[in-house]
Amino acid sequence: MVTVSETQPAPLRRDRAHGVVGGVCAGLGRRLGIDPLILRIGFVVAAGAGGLGVILYALAWALLPAGDGDGRALMARAAGRREGWMVASGLVLLMLAVLLLFRAWGLWVGDAIVWPLILATGGGALIWRQSQGATVVDAPARERARPGGGVGRPRRVLRLARPSLGIVALGAALVVGAALVFLWLNGALELDRDVTLAVLVVVTAMTLILAPWWLRLARGLTEERAERIRTQERAELAAHLHDSVLQTLALMQKRAEDPREVATLARRQERELRAWLNAGSRREAGASLAAALEATVAEIEDAHGVPVEVVAVGDRRLDERAEALVAATREAVLNAVKFAPDAAISVYAEVRGDRAEVFVRDRGPGFDLHAIPPDRRGLRESVLGRMERHGGRAAVHTRPGEGTEVELVMSA
Amino acid sequence: MSTLPRVVLVDDHGLFRAGVRAELDGLVDVVGDAGTVGDAIECVVAAEPDVVLLDVQMPDGGGAEVIRGVAPRRPAVRFLALSVSDAPEDVISIIRAGARGYVTKTISGPELADAVRRVAGGDAVFSPRLAGFVLDAFAGREGAAPDVADDELDQLTAREREVLRHIARGYLYKEIALRLGISAKTVEAHVSAVLRKLQLSNRHELSRWAVQRGWLE
Numbered sequence: 001m002v003t004v005s006e007t008q009p010a011p012l013r014r015d016r017a018h019g020v021v022g023g024v025c026a027g028l029g030r031r032l033g034i035d036p037l038i039l040r041i042g043f044v045v046a047a048g049a050g051g052l053g054v055i056l057y058a059l060a061w062a063l064l065p066a067g068d069g070d071g072r073a074l075m076a077r078a079a080g081r082r083e084g085w086m087v088a089s090g091l092v093l094l095m096l097a098v099l100l101l102f103r104a105w106g107l108w109v110g111d112a113i114v115w116p117l118i119l120a121t122g123g124g125a126l127i128w129r130q131s132q133g134a135t136v137v138d139a140p141a142r143e144r145a146r147p148g149g150g151v152g153r154p155r156r157v158l159r160l161a162r163p164s165l166g167i168v169a170l171g172a173a174l175v176v177g178a179a180l181v182f183l184w185l186n187g188a189l190e191l192d193r194d195v196t197l198a199v200l201v202v203v204t205a206m207t208l209i210l211a212p213w214w215l216r217l218a219r220g221l222t223e224e225r226a227e228r229i230r231t232q233e234r235a236e237l238a239a240h241l242h243d244s245v246l247q248t249l250a251l252m253q254k255r256a257e258d259p260r261e262v263a264t265l266a267r268r269q270e271r272e273l274r275a276w277l278n279a280g281s282r283r284e285a286g287a288s289l290a291a292a293l294e295a296t297v298a299e300i301e302d303a304h305g306v307p308v309e310v311v312a313v314g315d316r317r318l319d320e321r322a323e324a325l326v327a328a329t330r331e332a333v334l335n336a337v338k339f340a341p342d343a344a345i346s347v348y349a350e351v352r353g354d355r356a357e358v359f360v361r362d363r364g365p366g367f368d369l370h371a372i373p374p375d376r377r378g379l380r381e382s383v384l385g386r387m388e389r390h391g392g393r394a395a396v397h398t399r400p401g402e403g404t405e406v407e408l409v410m411s412a
Numbered sequence: 413m414s415t416l417p418r419v420v421l422v423d424d425h426g427l428f429r430a431g432v433r434a435e436l437d438g439l440v441d442v443v444g445d446a447g448t449v450g451d452a453i454e455c456v457v458a459a460e461p462d463v464v465l466l467d468v469q470m471p472d473g474g475g476a477e478v479i480r481g482v483a484p485r486r487p488a489v490r491f492l493a494l495s496v497s498d499a500p501e502d503v504i505s506i507i508r509a510g511a512r513g514y515v516t517k518t519i520s521g522p523e524l525a526d527a528v529r530r531v532a533g534g535d536a537v538f539s540p541r542l543a544g545f546v547l548d549a550f551a552g553r554e555g556a557a558p559d560v561a562d563d564e565l566d567q568l569t570a571r572e573r574e575v576l577r578h579i580a581r582g583y584l585y586k587e588i589a590l591r592l593g594i595s596a597k598t599v600e601a602h603v604s605a606v607l608r609k610l611q612l613s614n615r616h617e618l619s620r621w622a623v624q625r626g627w628l629e
Contacts, residue, residue, distance in 0.1 A: 278499065307518075311544035311580045314551060346540055346582035350547070359581045405581070 014064045021091075022061040047098065054095055055117065058125045116182035123174025124208045126167055172209045179205040244272055264305035271298055289322045289356060290315040293349055296330045304337045306345065314351035324390040325356055325410045331382040332360040332406040340364020343403065356410045363403040383408070417532040420459055421445035422452040422478060423467040423494070428517070432465065432494075435521030440528050449473055453481035460486060462532040465524075468495035468506050476509035483510055492531045494524075500545045507610050513537025535600045536607040543579035546610060566613050568606065575602040 015026035018036070025043065029036035046053030099118070102108060179201045186197065248269040255261045290312035297308045316322060329347065336345045343364040350357050379396065383406060387394040392410035419440045421429050429445045436442060444459045446452035449472040456464055456478070464482070466475040473480075479491055491511040495502060503514050512531045515524065516539060527537045538546070550568050568576070571592075578588040585603075589596040 274498065309540060309582075311540050313544050313547045313580065344582070348540065348544070348577075348581040350577065350580075352551070361582045363582075 012064060014061070021057075024057060024060045024064060027064060028060075055121050058121045061125060112182065112185040116178040116185070119178035119181060120175050120205070120208065123171040123176075123178060126171030126174065127209060128212050175205050175208050240276065244276075245269060260305050263307075264302070267307055268298075268302055271301075287318060288315045289318055289326065289351065290349060292318050292322070292326045293329060293347065293358070296326055297333060297347055300330070300333050300337060304341075306337050306341060308333060308337075309344070309346045310349070311346070312349045316351045316354075316356060321390050321392070321410050322356065324386055325358060325392065325408060328383045328386045328392075328394065328408050329358045329360060331379070331386070332358075332408070335379050335383075335406075336360060336362035336364065336404065339367075340404070354411060358408040359405055360408075361403065361405040366398045366400050366402045366404050368400055379406070416441040417463055417528055418443045418459070418461040419528055420452075420456050420461040420464045422447075422456075422464060422470075422475065424448065424470045425467075428467075432524070436525055436528075439521065439525035449477045449481070452478045456482045456489060457485050461489060463528050464489060464491045465494050465528065466491050466506070466511065468493050468497055468502050475506050475511070479506075479510045490531050490534075492527060492537060494519075498541055500548075503542055503545055504549065504610070507542075507607070510611070512607065513539075514542045515539050516541065530600075534604075536603045538576070538579050538603060538606075540580045540582055543576045546606060547573065547576050547580065550609075566609075568609070572602050572606050575599055576606060579603075 012031050013027050014023035015030055016023040018026040018030075020026075020040065025036040025039040028034075029039050043053045043057050046056060099114070108114065183198055183201055248265055252262050252265050255265065293312060294310050297310050300306070301308055318326075329349075333345065333347060336343075340362040341364075343362045345360070345362045348359045348361070384394045387408055387410070390410065392408065394409070395407045396404065397407065398404040417440050419436070419442050421432055421442060422445065423429050423432070424447050426447060429447070433442050433445070440463075443461050444455045446455045449470060452464075452466075464478070466478060468475045475491070475493055475495075482489055493503075493506040493511040493514045494517055495506075495514070496517050497503070498516060507514060513527060513536055515527050515537060519527070519539075530537050546568075550566075550573075574592065575588060578591065583591070585599045586596050589599045592599070
């Protein structure tokens with residue numbers, strides 16, 4: 001059963017179904033696109049160099065997680081379930097023979113290094129295998145919960161889970177033994193020797209034994225954290241929709257007889273939802289001219305129930321002059337709302353270099369500029385005066401029947 | 413204007429389709445509607461309308477997918493995007509897919525009918541907001557070195573910029589023509605030129621939007 005598709009790079013996994021011993025070469029070969037046979041020859045040759053190949057293989061076996069494929073390596077299949085221990089003992093004895101042969105030939109680093117190393121590798125491999133076996137156990141357990149999961153699976157879970165303690169204890173014992181042998185062979189156990197080496201060896205041994213649990217704990221914590229973040233986001237979304245959209249919908253149903261009120265409510269909700277959806281990509285509120293303009297116009301929309309469209313191109317920092325521009329815009333929009341309450345109103349702001357312009361346009365009745373009645377002083381005073389005081393200028397373009405446009409320009 | 417433009421409505425909200433149909437009644441000839449990308453392609457290919465009113469955001473690829481499905485088989489059909497979204501990437505991506513214009517769903521019935529007529533006549537229709545986006549996208553970044561490599565497609569002429577600014581300010585084409593002292597046809601030609609640049613330019617802001625939506629690799 002090959003579960004890794006050809007199109008995406010296969011994760012590095014042991015391929016037990018096609019393997020001979022542990023599936024390391026088969027898995028590596030598939031990942032690298034090399035015939036596993038070449039890798040197997042490589043490992044055997046490396047085993048001749050003072051047992052290096054054996055240690056490397058054992059490490060790879062321990063560290064690489066097993067693939068999803070449900071199969072056992074050739075040796076295990078040939079040996080069957082009951083004789084597994086005998087096969088293992090045979091392999092150990094064979095390895096021992098090979099190592100002794102190398103020792104006799106003189107291809108040897110030294111007793112004090114090789115024997116503890118082999119013991120520690122074996123013990124470490126057992127512990128790591130077991131810890132990864134345990135995570136493998138979880139997967140079928142979850143599958144079993146799904147309808148149609150394999151019938152043979154539950155038995156396999158039990159078989160893997162039960163002997164794990166014994167094997168882990170054996171592994172730990174091997175590692176501790178390796179540490180003791182190493183210290184003894186180096187004479188570090190005598191009282192008058194430096195303790196540094198002993199401490200170092202003990203720390204290494206403990207790390208080897210405890211690292212799998214620590215890793216698993218860390219992995220579990222990461223998963224839990226990701227899940228917590230997901231839940232939080234969902235809750236936040238639900239809360240937001242509840243507070244805003246559902247509230248507004250309820251209000252709209254109550255005010256159904258007042259179309260203007262309903263339109264205002266819908267408009268406000270739309271604006272709020274858009275702001276929420278665009279949060280992050282939008283400019284931060286309050287700090288820029290465009291944000292201030294949008295906030296000001298939104299306030300007028302809410303107060304008077306008139307839709308005002310804002311288009312802003314470019315942006316700048318909200319300094320004193322920009323604030324004056326916003327204030328003048330506010331007056332101009334209020335004026336448009338007052339004298340053209342049922343007409344479309346649009347605000348266009350553009351910042352280019354150090355020049356900022358705002359156009360407030362309505363499609364109302366317009367008026368004769370030369371015959372401004374005294375009660376329309378508001379426009380002249382609050383808009384034109386304000387702009388001029390801050391070094392800007394303002395102009396009003398209008399003609400009866402053609403709407404009104406107020407042009408505000410602020411340089412520097 | 414002797415005959416009404418023939419229109420197909422594409423939107424995944426049936427309620428909205430019914431609403432638009434009622435609003436456009438008597439102003440255009442609605443010859444069909446569809447609620448999914450697959451139905452829409454079939455319906456448009458069969459009905460061969462002048463204009464397709466197209467929702468931008470639908471399941472299975474949205475309006476852009478409809479344009480891709482129809483364009484090779486019925487190149488004469490024109491598309492006008494109609495959307496609730498005012499996010500730049502949505503607007504720009506549907507225009508780059510081949511839509512001749514973009515209006516928001518809050519547009520009034522008569523205005524929408526007018527936009528349909530203009531698209532049917534071969535013009536481009538820019539809402540004030542779309543004009544704003546285009547000006548933003550083509551604006552020179554402050555402080556950045558001037559783009560020497562910018563070719564003609566990557567920048568707007570002064571006149572095109574002026575026309576777009578007036579659209580963004582809420583002026584109609586004929587009002588713009590009056591203000592700038594040019595003919596309405598010339599205004600339309602400028603807008604069509606901007607549309608072409610929008611669709612073909614490799615300017616990085618546009619490319620960025622396009623890449624985000626899977627339009628370019």
